[in-house]
Amino acid sequence: MLEFEYSNTLKRLPEQFFAKLVKTTQALKKEGHDVINLGQGNPDLPTPNFIVEALQEASQHEAFHKYSPFQGYPFLKEAVANFYKSEYEVDVDPKTEVAILFGSKTGLVEISQCLLNPQEKVLVPDPGYPDYMSGIALADAEPIHMPLKKENQFLPDYQNISDEDLAEAKLMFLNYPNNPTAATATKDFFDQTIEVAQENHICVVHDFAYGAIGFENEKPQSFLQSEGAKDVGIEMYTLSKSFNMAGWRVAFAVGNPSVIKALELIQDHYYVSIFGAIQSAAKTALDQGHDAIVELNNTYQERRDAFLQQAEKIGWHGGTANGSFFVWMPTPTGYTSESFANLLLEKAHVVVAPGNGFGTSGEGYVRIGLLDEPERLREACDRIEKLSLF
Template identity: 60%
Template structure:
């Protein structure tokens, strides 16, 4: 047997493009590794650190895929920009849920999951050195797209004192003038805050004044609590003239592994996204597109039940947190909670302690940006019994007075 120990994998150096060194660290990959290490050691870990839905896709959607998979039409390449019936389905859903009119042909792009669009958008709009306004804390994959475009980020702090909304007046004048793109995300990951229509109206005005494209990440658009449906950016007058919204089936229909998302809104921006995708993909498998259309146009009671389940979990978990002295505001939307760390701890230090001593995984706020320091993010993605158990385990560490 040939000894390959310490033998180089290539006979000459394999170069990397310079942009590869600019990519941010994959924060969630490290989080998963730490959790898996504890599980491999035989520990019972309650994982509240990730955003992966824990219940299955509704049966009628699965059945639609099973039936569609037998259709020979879908065994061929799909149309480059997807089937018209899927674009029509998401346009219908937006009309019914938000009273937003979308032209399926020109104002809808089908994506391989919402994340794909978030990373693609800076590449079609930004040149090296251009400025993108990014929320802090925010979803780390915004950073990835900006890095691949070799552009520069200007961070917008999301502070509790401003309801975790950006203060446009606080953006440095130079960055405001140079910015070409801005990401927003409500219901927000990680803070769980929601945005009122008045905020989006102000956003449209700000975008027009400064000629900035708005990208609204509406991944949690179906998940609002206490009887309030989250507001879509596209509901604001003039929104389609200045930007687009990203929507995904991952959270609304528990279809995270199916990778179905959409970019919706400004026709010129949609055209640019489609053009880039023409060079990368030949659209989604047709059977998945048919099942996605069934999700959007079929019975919506599964969505109502899902939101009710998350709300019940929220109430149970926050009651248990209050019992151990961990006081925090209940989430308004999304399936996340944003919890302040106790005095004397950093977000990473607390996350490490909880995993090591309580076998409860949470996501440190610093992983979402510098203004995430002082918080940890939890996911309401375990049943009520496990959420209560997580709080009880944490309570035994006596971290709260």
């Protein structure tokens, strides 16, 4: 059988860091071990019934059995605009400032291909969502890493980026509430970001995947709530996290019309939009889902509190958990992120994600997913306590 060599584009793609962790976890489960998996980023709760029922009803419409409009149905774009007005008091033009996406992962990869030429520079958070790097690799662009440090509340420090890099960067990725650090951003930070972007002609892409998940009644800040945000960039929002619709693959980008047009152009060549019934159900989620978001937030806050309280009891201090469904925890003295994660997996059968998998600045931390019931989160801490690490 002939074997064909990959293109240079595929060869540039970064290695999937967590593939080995997934395989080891699966092997332990096959051996019959009770594994508590806190290393994933996949919501564990079902999609709310009212959204599922909306899909069931919409799937009967014969019009949705045909090709959808390439750029999405106007009714979904209008629902997006209404959602941003009701949730964030932001005015959005559904005709020119909304692009429908096959999940935000797709948009976050595509945007680099839309705006970057080979060897051009892009500012990327470190640690950060790994697929930012995938899109950058496909575009053959050059990443400039912005370290996220605890002393700066896990926000980029623009003063520490050289004038040359700022002048040459064409794109900047941000993500708050943050994966993996669980930090949140303030309006002042976004205001500062807009100023930097305007001065240096940088397009800002704010990944707002966890925008619905904030604690202590602190609603996460939308980038578009800052004046001038649409002049310099876009925000990407997914229904995967807000409504437990990860498998539905529906999201959207909102903001600068030229960037929205670029995303729609590339998708015209890749796809024929999302199944119309899913778009109809997504409209229902956005129109009627406020109470579901509140309930989901309460669930994650209960889980976060259960984990952090039990972690404190065993002497594991210093976690960050302001938003998202993650907790960013420091590793104990004498352990790297990877060696600590491997120890927990092998000896406690608890899966966590090593921080260095998200970038070099993630070393010294592990990411905990609040994706199990409170009693299981407490049990994970109890298992870790038996290792006498703290």
